[in-house]
């Protein structure tokens with residue numbers, strides 16, 4: 593994830609503080625309240641216990657096994673999409689994990705995040721928030737969506753290779769999302785994607801999610817409206833930031849996408865990419881806030897998108 597830069601070719605738009613009136617009463621509140629931050633936190637604990645989980649590692653393969661095991665318990669099947677990424681340190685085997693949950697329509701809404709941790713050789717990086725929280729959030733979202741009657745087809749995508757091996761650039765980082773966009777463009781499926789919601793670093797116990805201006809404005813509005821509807825407005829800040837994360841390849845391909853990222857992890861973001869990114873800085877409640885906001889956003893999309 594890169595902060596402070598605009599995505600190539602995207603126009604930055606200064607955020608207007610849009611206060612959209614709440615949508616009509618949610619039809620499936622159970623779907624929203626069904627998301628348990630406590631259960632997601634148990635997933636997070638099991639994932640962090642596997643240690644550093646960089647791309648191509650045995651620990652990341654074990655992470656995939658754990659994700660698949662949890663999904664199987666929810667009656668879901670995780671598909672693995674293997675590819676080899678050309679990186680500054682040579683070819684690295686990577687695997688995106690995709691869960692497809694059918695709905696009434698063929699239109700697809702994707703909820704995604706990365707599940708690998710950045711490779712560091714000089715210290716032990718377990719990435720509780722950065723890599724762990726997104727994976728845990730997606731596992732719990734899968735459980736909730738599996739029990740719900742869905743209007744759209746939902747894909748939960750666990751990206752490999754979000755992190756750069758050297759300095760973040762157009763060719764280093766976002767390997768998994770760039771791979772999926774290329775693949776869907778080639779197969780013609782990209783046009784079925786209605787929206788993509790990317791979560792990253794969402795368990796910080798001091799949660800602050802800024803409006804992100806490489807994201808698609810109308811979709812960001814949907815998320816912020818959903819958060820306010822649930823009473824979580826104070827955690828979603830209109831003061832905008834620019835982040836390059838797994839949403840950007842989709843935006844660049846013309847697909848609506850939004851990035852939900854807390855890039856203020858500890859004062860001055862001091863826990864980010866350090867040995868301090870550990871479970872004790874994370875909270876089940878933050879996972880609840882983000883997970884339920886995503887669920888409420890999906891409900892909003894089901895009501896507003898035809």
Ligand SMILES: [Zn+2]
Nearest residue numbers: 593710722755
């Ligand atoms: Zn990171």
